[in-house]
Amino acid sequence: MSFIGASFRRDIEIHRYPLLVYVLVPLAALVAQTWLPRVFGQYAYFDLPLVVTIYFALGRRSPIQGTLMGAALGLFEDALSHLAIGLNGIAKSIAGYLAASVGVRIDVENHTIRVALTFLLSLLSGAIYLFVSRFLLGLEFQWNWLGEIFKAIGNSVIVLLLFPLLDRLQIRD
């Protein structure tokens, strides 16, 4: 468990990426998120913008960048839906902030930690969405927790495949 210790944080490097990666990867995630449900139908249990938010937040280890990335992708998702703009924005802002905050303290190169963190943040993102919409805004709608768990599992599986690919795009000294 030494990789989780606070003494380890100074040795953790901050990942850097070409500017194009910061633009194209989130855009690709948004396009895939809106197009893939047509292929998978009702079994499209994943949230690619959230996965990308977590990845960049963990890699950059900057809570501000994680918050901004989450807010931008969440607002994009909201704008493409018919619901209020800001619901996903708030949820993903907090998820990005927490992912970056955790990334400062632990070694996020470990796949098990990545998967576990993504699973928990996916569930947390759903809970924040529900809290804001139902309790803060007072909107009435049904909620499918089973679908949220499936989505968290789907995100965790995608992390195993996507994060190693995105790691190849970093700028190495």
Next chain:
Amino acid sequence: MESFLVRYRNHLVLLTILAAQLIGLGVQVRRSRAGRNSLDPSDSAGVRLIRFWAESVVSPPERLIHGVRSGAENLWMGYLDLHRVRQQNRELEQTIGRLRLEQAALLEDARQGQRLQALLGFQQRYIYSTVAAQVFGASGSDQSRVFYIDKGSDNGLARDMAVVTADGIVGKVRDVFPHNAQVLAINDQTSGAGVLLETTRIRGILKGNASGQLEVVGVLSDERIKPGEKVVTAGGDLVFPRGLPAGVVSKVIADPDNPAYIDVMLKPAANLDRLDEVLVITSMQPRFSGQEKQDMATSEALDGAQAAAMERQIQEQQKAAQITAERLPGLIVPNLPPDQQPMNDSSPPNPISPQPPSPLHPDEFSPLPGDKVVSGVSDDGAASSIPAAARKKLAAPGTSPAESAARNPHPAGPPAGRPASNAQTQPAGQPAPRRNP
């Protein structure tokens, strides 16, 4: 102060962004008179602008992907379809001709019906014109079941137009951009359509649940509602025309909030998860479209000369087919009852004529005029037909021709050298009396 900002900048940025979004959310929510909060169904100008930007960023790559996929599919399917397209075209032409004849007959009924409806003050909403569109994207969120189509305000689309497929209703146009439009699917939680259970005539509101399943809510508990019953649009919501299929009842469950009501779960008529092409009903008017009028004019023209010619041609073809069928051997004759059909006939295929033809060169076995033919069955079971005299001869081989002539003189008399034939009729199967030599 500066150190405070530097020290807590992460938290401050997060709080600022959250506060800004919460304020934005608060602007979008409306409070109804009943005290319930709901989202503003019509977006404000600012929200619309944000949606337009987001859609403008995401839709070009989506369209590109969709175009590549559709192109590959069309190429393959076009190659496959080429094999049967000629035969199909011929059949379709025949179908069109037949339908035009039928349409001509129905035209007068339709006009009469419209006149009667106008007299009754009932304005039936006919589908006037539609625009075909392709689905190229979705929202990507479980909470928002919307999809995007590649036709927009430039194609005449407007808000709240019904979107259907050949199988049934799909949704309604929610937001329109110049080249695209956002469609709210009927299985979304915020969707709503007036529907009617076809058999029981019970009305309800069709909407989606959290899992994306269709359900009819607002229905009082009724034991007559069974799985398998069809559900169609009621036409009262001013969006969907009346009578379009919405789905089939899959199961009936009690409403968890109100025990007096039930939720009727439906299997959607259209495949909402795999939508490719849809039709947007752009206008519903109590009149016929230009295309329909043109078709009717063609039918009316066909109803005269061409229809008669076509009918004659069909009759000639049927006549020729009948003649051909008559000339061809067949086991089934349409004019005969089943028990008299040739295939049920057990008689020998070569019937025995009652009187065999007289021989050109008669001998002792040849029958004489007035001699009866005796039928019998040989040892091997085969039917035989031989003259009685010959049978008698065979039965009594010792009898001489002279004796035969003495016993059975014939007035005409056989020619010289020819033995007289036996004129007696011997019952079939009875042996002839044996004589002593």
